[in-house]
Amino acid sequence: MSTSTINSTHPAFFLLVGIPGLEHLHLWISIPFCSAYTLAVLGNCTLLYIIRADVALHEPMYLFLAMLAAIDLVLSSTTLPKMLAIFWFRDQKINFYACLVQMFFLHSFSIMESAVLLAMAFDRYVAICKPLYYTTILTGALIIKIGMAAVVRAVTLMTPLPFLLRRFHYCRGPVIAHCYCEHMAVVRLACGDTRFNNIYGIAVAMFIGTFDLSSVILSYIFILQAVLQLSSHEARYKAFGTCVSHIGAILAFYTPAIVSSVMHRVAHRAAPHIHILLANFYMLFPPMVNPIIYGVKTKQIRERVLGLFLRKDV
Numbered sequence: 001m002s003t004s005t006i007n008s009t010h011p012a013f014f015l016l017v018g019i020p021g022l023e024h025l026h027l028w029i030s031i032p033f034c035s036a037y038t039l040a041v042l043g044n045c046t047l048l049y050i051i052r053a054d055v056a057l058h059e060p061m062y063l064f065l066a067m068l069a070a071i072d073l074v075l076s077s078t079t080l081p082k083m084l085a086i087f088w089f090r091d092q093k094i095n096f097y098a099c100l101v102q103m104f105f106l107h108s109f110s111i112m113e114s115a116v117l118l119a120m121a122f123d124r125y126v127a128i129c130k131p132l133y134y135t136t137i138l139t140g141a142l143i144i145k146i147g148m149a150a151v152v153r154a155v156t157l158m159t160p161l162p163f164l165l166r167r168f169h170y171c172r173g174p175v176i177a178h179c180y181c182e183h184m185a186v187v188r189l190a191c192g193d194t195r196f197n198n199i200y201g202i203a204v205a206m207f208i209g210t211f212d213l214s215s216v217i218l219s220y221i222f223i224l225q226a227v228l229q230l231s232s233h234e235a236r237y238k239a240f241g242t243c244v245s246h247i248g249a250i251l252a253f254y255t256p257a258i259v260s261s262v263m264h265r266v267a268h269r270a271a272p273h274i275h276i277l278l279a280n281f282y283m284l285f286p287p288m289v290n291p292i293i294y295g296v297k298t299k300q301i302r303e304r305v306l307g308l309f310l311r312k313d314v
Contacts, residue, residue, distance in 0.1 A: 010166065011174040014099050014186070015092045016082070019280075020177045020272045030087035036284045037080040043291025044069040050304045057300060060138040061127070064120045065294060065301075067147055068249070071116060072287035075109045078102055079180040079283050086179060099181040100162040106283075107161070107183060108154040111204075113286070114212045115150035117253060120246050121219040128239050129226045157204050164197055165190070177272060179280055213254060220247075241297075248293040249286070256282035 018026055047069040051057045079102070085091040094102070126137050161183055168190035178185040187197045220243070227239045259278060294301050 009169045010096050011170055013093050013095050013174060014181065014189075015175045016086055016094055016179060016181070017092065017175060017177050018083075018086045018179055019276045022273045026087040030084055033080065033087070033280070033284065034084055036288045037076055037084070040072060040076045040284070040287035040291075043295070044073045044287060046305065046308070047291050047294065047301070048073075050301065050308065054304055057304070060123050060134075060143055061120070062300075063143055064116055064123055067116045067150075068113065068120070068290060071109050071113045072290055074105065075113065076284065076287040078105045078109065079280075083179045083280070094181065099176075099186065100165060103165075103181040103183055103186065104158055104162055106180065108158045111154035111157060111208055112150045113253060114208055115153060116147075117246075117250055118212045118215050119146045119150070120249070121216040124243050124246055125219040125223055127242065128223050157208075160200070161197075164200070168192055168194070178276060180283075182279065209254075209257070216250060245294045245297040248297065249290050252286045252289045252293070256285050 017023075019029065022029065048066055051062050051066045051069075082091075082094065082102070123138060126134050130137065165183075165186055168187075169192065170189045171191040172189045174189070176185050176189065183197070183201050187194050187201075190197075223239075223243065227236050230236045230239065256278065295305055296302065
């Protein structure tokens with residue numbers, strides 16, 4: 001046995017079980033998962049292509065939407081290919097460092113998505129509450145700064161996790177009862193004092209959820225007040241209409257996250273596969289539905305999509 005193997009405090013690889021208790025259904029479960037991933041890739045790539053190709057869409061609202069589409073592509077691609085390999089080929093082995101990289105990307109891009117949704121709420125607030133100052137407030141420079149701030153915040157918060165996990169000795173075996181390397185699923189295999197990891201993970205989740213969601217809600221309180229002061233019903237309807245897509249994206253992102261978090265901490269007696277399915281739903285649902293929401297509810301996007309496919313047909 002080599003010296004590197006003897007001195008190693010972590011396994012060379014982990015084994016991802018998939019969905020515990022439903023292994024016999026993995027092939028069938030892979031069908032909706034693969035379909036959702038295909039829709040997510042096609043939808044978000046289409047959004048990115050349309051926004052990049054059409055100069056008229058180089059406005060703050062659509063630039064934030066492009067950020068959201070890029071994040072959703074990375075977020076879904078971080079987990080789904082390996083998940084499908086587990087379901088189709090029983091390829092459960094994942095290198096220890098690949099596991100840490102997957103975990104870092106998974107949590108970092110989830111935090112980035114939350115930040116971009118907050119930025120989109122700010123965009124709607126300025127557009128409805130301060131329309132005369134929209135172009136002077138939401139400049140290209142500010143949009144770049146917001147995007148960079150979202151990346152820096154996520155990377156700063158998540159960078160400690162891989163280094164914290166490297167210091168543990170994993171005496172509880174290499175088997176992770178999950179479809180991907182989620183932080184707490186890896187921590188459960190570690191020996192020693194993991195209290196800091198537990199507290200840090202909860203603190204980050206609470207900070208992101210509380211700050212971002214509270215700020216989004218506050219933005220919409222101001223938006224609602226401004227809209228209700230409009231004299232015409234048509235103006236109110238038009239103003240609300242510009243927010244419908246964003247509200248749908250917020251619900252698609254936060255609802256599965258909150259439900260999964262509550263189930264993880266409250267429903268201790270629930271079957272393990274319930275939490276895993278909810279966690280997978282949280283990973284898949286927003287990237288799949290966001291392009292559909294914006295494609296259906298946003299006139300400019302809908303017209304560009306229809307024009308793209310009609311030109312191909314001609």
